[in-house]
Amino acid sequence: MSYIVPQNTDLLLSEAQKEALYQQLVIQLEKDFLLANESLSLPEQLSPIALKLALHEKIYKLIQHKFAEYLNLLYIIDVSEAEIKKLDGSDLVELAEQVSFLILKREWQKVWFRNRY
Secondary structure (H helix, E strand, C coil): CCCCCCCCHHHHHHHHHHCCCHHHHHHHHHHHHHHCCCCCCCCCCCCHHHHHHHHHHHHHHHHHHCHHHHHHHHHHHCCCHHHHHHCCCCCHHHHHHHHHHHHHHHHHHHHHHHHHC
8 A cells, every 4th residue: 555645634533533542642652752852742532623733832932932842843743844835835724724733744754664664
């Protein structure tokens, strides 16, 4: 089975659940946030919707109040700089949502490949 890039957050999270890798995705997220010295303490049994909202809120706050830490987080997670530059930053709420998706997409790649190979 080849890797297919999910087109949005909801599809990505449902794919993670379908592949029984959702918990590993959450763990990977927490691990990388910790590496960036940003806590993302998520409860053990977190629904995909709650994860999506928690991540969106965290990214929004980082963009607004801790921009250097936000950039460091993107670097540690290894989010594509080219993809970030394509985003429209005029609406912070929308930007945070799009960045959250890019973060989840990159973390999903890591989890998916580690599980496969």
